[in-house]
Amino acid sequence: MHYSYLKSNTLKQNMHRQNIAARLLHLSLLVLTLVCFTFSISVYSQQQAPLDAQTQKKILVVGDSLSAAYKLSAQQGWVHLLREKLKDNNYPYQVINASVSGATTAAGIQIMKQSLASHNPDIVMLELGGNDGLQGKPVSYITKNLDRLITMATSSGAQVVLIGIQIPPNLGRRYTQPFFQQYQTLADKYKLPLVPFLLDKVAGYPTLMQEDGIHPRAEGQPIVLENVWPVLAKVLSKS
Structure with missing residues (x-):
């Protein structure tokens, strides 16, 4: 009973860590996308300068x-x-x-x-x-x-x-x-x-x-x- 509880708790912790890692990865990708977008706009603006x-x-x-x-x-x-x-x-x-x-x-x-x-x-x-x-x-x-x-x-x-x-x-x-x-x-x-x-x-x-x-x-x-x-x-x- 005690062993089953520990095993279940460990699985939940692992799943929680994986969930956090996935969110961090998603956030990182989002930030990278925004940076790339901003850079693209900057380059475009420079190209379109008079x-x-x-x-x-x-x-x-x-x-x-x-x-x-x-x-x-x-x-x-x-x-x-x-x-x-x-x-x-x-x-x-x-x-x-x-x-x-x-x-x-x-x-x-x-x-x-x-x-x-x-x-x-x-x-x-x-x-x-x-x-x-x-x-x-x-x-x-x-x-x-x-x-x-x-x-x-x-x-x-x-x-x-x-x-x-x-x-x-x-x-x-x-x-x-x-x-x-x-x-x-x-x-x-x-x-x-x-x-x-x-x-x-x-x-x-x-x-x-x-x-x-x-x-x-x-x-x-x-x-x-x-x-x-x-x-x-x-x-x-x-x-």
Whole structure:
């Protein structure tokens, strides 16, 4: 009698364990199915993502206040006008403006480093050096920093478009001439497309320049873009 009871109890325990194991197996299969389903939906969503987001190339602008729409709304600046022109002409490019008012070539090195890591651009438009010049820093120092900025960008695989700057003549020709010439020298060294002077046909015209005589008004920004566009358009046609 006692033996029969133990045997019966053991059978019940075994059946209970088997039942629990079956439920656990069922639950595991259910979880696995849900995981696979979720993964499939995720993959499908990625495959159905808009092609523009996957194929759009990037233009990074690294500059100072001349490219940061100083004392203007961002929408009035030449970089935003460039963005609109690319869109209107069906160029699949996203424009990222990393320009900072007051930036020097030394500050640009850190900006360039962070921007390259964050955006991995196809084209880098480099517009720096003006603030260094206004501070009277040695041209050799400015050139060295610009050289490093160019190398950083090209080493990442980006095409660099170099933008030349001129500074007011009151600093003296012995300084302003080599300052301006450094851009052509660097463009020749690295075989870069060069915008000779960003503010061509704008600087020196009171109706197009702000009171400081350094920054363009909103009316001058489309002309600035006209200075940039022919050089950039040749790069876009090759990419």
